[in-house]
């Protein structure tokens with residue numbers, strides 16, 4: 001077994017000499033300090049398995065030393081001639097693990113050291129197991145989550161559960177690699193914390209990657225920067241701020257380094273998945289564009305739906321992740337119609353019951369086509385539910401009100417408006433005013449009223465701009 005390292009801090013050299021002689025005989029490495037500041041320096045620069053600390057010392061006293069080392073995870077046994085209950089309580093509250101009142105026998109000292117080292121080993125074993133569990137859990141999440149935003153949400157949740165940080169943020173390298181952009185953070189009172197810049201230039205933070213180590217800076221708070229590195233390159237970094245009192249121990253830093261390795265690889269995978277997904281979506285988009293271009297009735301329909309959906313989404317403040325989902329779903333939502341005969345799809349007269357049933361199958365066909373492409377769950381859900389009605393009379397699931405995803409409700413309004421103002425084989429195009437009146441009439445029946453109101457407001461406020469884009 002390793003020889004344990006004991007630090008004795010007491011202002012009386014006779015006492016430290018006595019303990020040293022005894023403890024060396026017991027098989028310990030023993031180090032002595034007779035002055036507080038010297039002890040703090042020694043504790044900051046060396047590793048000890050246990051500290052014996054006198055409370056009453058001239059200059060820097062035992063309590064000050066205790067407050068400086070409480071988060072290092074080293075057991076501290078207080079040795080004092082002033083064995084009052086107040087002192088004992090204060091010492092234990094300040095992080096001491098045991099309390100010996102002078103005079104005590106050398107045997108008592110030996111027992112206290114053994115007991116506290118054993119307890120400390122057990123505590124760090126528990127900590128290690130807890131961290132191991134977190135790392136295994138993270139592994140499982142990384143394997144199962146290929147969506148970057150969901151992965152970052154999980155990572156920030158895990159870190160928040162462990163450290164309850166005042167600030168937690170993840171910055172990811174931009175495509176060109178010259179900037180690190182804020183991708184996820186814990187908002188303070190629903191706002192971006194003032195201290196968090198939206199982006200960093202590589203030159204500002206590049207140094208954190210050179211040593212590949214977790215960087216801990218102590219100012220008003222304890223600021224921890226954790227570099228995230230993938231298999232090939234720097235991915236970004238995670239930044240947390242915890243109060244000084246909750247100082248991050250060496251053991252936790254080791255954990256964060258392993259954690260960061262996994263997170264880096266997970267993010268790298270998710271970014272790759274996103275690139276593959278986007279290239280699928282782009283391929284499908286150009287397929288849809290070329291199909292629509294052939295048909296004078298549906299020409300630019302999906303572009304128009306995407307445009308209107310995004311206007312509504314932005315106005316409703318749905319965030320960048322949801323805007324991306326909405327954009328992709330706007331292009332993909334009617335893909336299933338490819339499987340429906342033109343004789344039904346372009347029929348000039350009203351559809352009979354059987355034909356209507358066939359039309360109602362298109363959301364199923366859409367997701368069947370998209371299934372092998374491993375799109376985001378939200379994108380699939382929006383495509384699947386874009387014909388639901390808030391009164392529950394829509395299809396395919398007959399969802400009502402808030403059961404329908406908000407993005408599907410936005411898409412439904414954009415889709416209906418775009419269809420209404422364009423010429424169809426079975427009816428003439430409506431004027432914008434007629435289409436707006438129809439949206440209003442169907443609010444709370446077919447469409448979500450908030451979405452309709454938002455859209456009508458946008459159309460009225462922004463008429464020129466919206467009309468301009470329709471000609472694209």
Ligand SMILES: [Fe+2]
Pocket residue numbers: 333334362386387
């Ligand atoms: Fe549809």
